[in-house]
Amino acid sequence: MLHEGNKVIDEKRQGEALMLDTPTSKNHKKLFLESYGCAMNFSDSEIVASILSGDGFETTRDFNEADVIFINTCAIRDNAEQRVRARLQDFKKLKKQHPSLIVGVLGCMAERLKAKFLEEEKLVDIVAGPDAYRDLPNLIEKVEGGQKAVNVLLSREETYADISPVRLGSNGISAFISIMRGCDNMCSFCVVPFTRGRERSRDPESILAEARNLFDQGYREVTLLGQNVDSYLWWGGGQKKDLDPALVEDALHHRLPAGEQERFTTFADLMDRVAQIHPDLRIRFSTSNPRDMTDAVLHVMAKHDNICKYIHLPVQSGSSRILEKMNRGYTREDYVQRIEAIRRILPGCGLSTDIISGFCSETEEDHHETLRLMEWAGYDFSYMFKYSERPGTAAEKKFEDDVPEEVKGRRLQEIVDLQQKLSAVKTREAVGKTVRVLVEGPSRKSAEMLSGRNSQNTVVVFPKGNIRPGEYVDVYIERCTVATLIGVVV
Ligand code: 5AD
Numbered sequence: 001m002l003h004e005g006n007k008v009i010d011e012k013r014q015g016e017a018l019m020l021d022t023p024t025s026k027n028h029k030k031l032f033l034e035s036y037g038c039a040m041n042f043s044d045s046e047i048v049a050s051i052l053s054g055d056g057f058e059t060t061r062d063f064n065e066a067d068v069i070f071i072n073t074c075a076i077r078d079n080a081e082q083r084v085r086a087r088l089q090d091f092k093k094l095k096k097q098h099p100s101l102i103v104g105v106l107g108c109m110a111e112r113l114k115a116k117f118l119e120e121e122k123l124v125d126i127v128a129g130p131d132a133y134r135d136l137p138n139l140i141e142k143v144e145g146g147q148k149a150v151n152v153l154l155s156r157e158e159t160y161a162d163i164s165p166v167r168l169g170s171n172g173i174s175a176f177i178s179i180m181r182g183c184d185n186m187c188s189f190c191v192v193p194f195t196r197g198r199e200r201s202r203d204p205e206s207i208l209a210e211a212r213n214l215f216d217q218g219y220r221e222v223t224l225l226g227q228n229v230d231s232y233l234w235w236g237g238g239q240k241k242d243l244d245p246a247l248v249e250d251a252l253h254h255r256l257p258a259g260e261q262e263r264f265t266t267f268a269d270l271m272d273r274v275a276q277i278h279p280d281l282r283i284r285f286s287t288s289n290p291r292d293m294t295d296a297v298l299h300v301m302a303k304h305d306n307i308c309k310y311i312h313l314p315v316q317s318g319s320s321r322i323l324e325k326m327n328r329g330y331t332r333e334d335y336v337q338r339i340e341a342i343r344r345i346l347p348g349c350g351l352s353t354d355i356i357s358g359f360c361s362e363t364e365e366d367h368h369e370t371l372r373l374m375e376w377a378g379y380d381f382s383y384m385f386k387y388s389e390r391p392g393t394a395a396e397k398k399f400e401d402d403v404p405e406e407v408k409g410r411r412l413q414e415i416v417d418l419q420q421k422l423s424a425v426k427t428r429e430a431v432g433k434t435v436r437v438l439v440e441g442p443s444r445k446s447a448e449m450l451s452g453r454n455s456q457n458t459v460v461v462f463p464k465g466n467i468r469p470g471e472y473v474d475v476y477i478e479r480c481t482v483a484t485l486i487g488v489v490v
């Protein structure tokens with residue numbers, strides 16, 4: 001599961017209009033592209049922009065002047081979908097004024113609802129799922145010819161490896177690189193395997209080329225994206241889906257004899273290679289799954305200073321009984337052992353998690369196990385949600401969504417309050433220390449201050465002096481808020 005930076009976008013960030021600076025195009029059509037959801041969705045929008053720029057579109061930040069509006073949607077929780085529907089109302093009004101305007105729905109909600117979307121939202125013209133973006137020029141043409149257009153085919157191969165994303169809304173310093181698509185985990189609460197299809201890894205050479213190219217353009221940080229990066233696997237002839245599952249398991253865990261293991265690229269191998277591009281290129285990744293994370297990944301992180309010491313390791317619940325119902329594939333004890341390995345191999349590594357409150361049948365005791373685990377782990381951040389039942393998932397079919405809304409809410413509040421305390425402890429620990437920061441741009445609150453993050457992913461702000469985005473600086477931390485470190489460059 002994915003997040004952007006240290007925010008969950010579908011919760012905290014409204015849809016964002018993305019701008020594409022392409023030269024004036026052959027047919028001068030204007031595209032307005034708005035994205036919701038996780039980092040993968042934002043990364044996909046960059047692929048959509050690239051595909052449509054090849055078809056003569058230029059983007060606009062003003063939807064009033066658009067010929068085509070695409071909204072790239074998220075389906076992870078009901079409130080994410082409600083937000084999209086509210087936004088579609090705005091576009092509907094516009095379409096009544098400009099009947100030739102084309103409105104398309106992309107992404108996870110498009111995949112979940114398929115053609116039903118056209119019945120429910122009559123003014124939508126195009127519905128395209130996450131693996132159908134190469135078809136967008138044809139879909140647009142079909143609508144221009146007076147029809148509605150749907151393509152929600154999921155693919156076992158598509159990774160858009162050859163498409164060079166157009167960096168949208170970028171600070172020119174940090175970029176996402178998607179290294180795989182889909183998810184095979186089948187957590188019982190989660191809609192993603194249905195909306196993004198089967199897991200597939202992208203050719204490592206295309207990933208390395210993209211990272212090198214970004215570095216050459218001045219970017220200094222790449223975040224390698226996948227729903228479950230630890231299960232990334234590529235072998236000489238292709239992808240792991242074509243291999244014997246037992247061999248795949250051995251390859252993923254680096255258990256094959258040396259000569260044979262070399263035929264494979266695991267996530268640890270991939271990061272090792274990306275880290276060697278340049279010592280000034282920082283590497284982050286998201287998301288790790290506790291069931292699949294190997295020590296090999298931790299050792300590669302320890303080996304390279306430019307791999308950030310920060311791991312997002314979603315736990316979801318501290319109760320083994322609930323974890324089993326969630327089909328997470330690990331127990332509380334397994335998870336604890338993963339964190340112990342992180343602490344042993346990567347002392348001082350930043351750690352964050354995802355937690356769901358009020359999953360089916362959760363008792364007060366289960367909830368307290370979650371709180372106790374959070375305290376033990378001492379997370380730097382958490383992304384915390386109330387359970388939202390998703391149609392078609394195993395949990396929806398098998399279990400009753402039986403924790404009352406107010407109990408979910410109260411438990412969530414207890415989780416949030418505890419995380420506030422844990423985060424405050426973590427940031428206070430940094431006061432009086434000097435930390436290395438990659439400068440990203442002006443701070444949100446003051447034009448006189450710059451902002452960046454330390455290796456552990458905590459935001460650091462400091463007076464700007466003559467420093468420019470993209471530089472690395474050492475900042476002496478003088479004070480802090482709950483989530484931000486404030487200091488001076490030394
Ligand atoms: N209800 C609430 N939270 C969910 N997540 C995924 N599915 C659901 C759901 N049905 C959360 C998980 C995941 C994060 C991205 O979103 O915590 O890790």
Ligand code: SF4
Pocket residue numbers: 002010036037038039040041073074075076107108191192195196
């Ligand atoms: Fe990302 Fe789709 Fe999941 Fe939303 S539902 S978080 S967009 S993968």
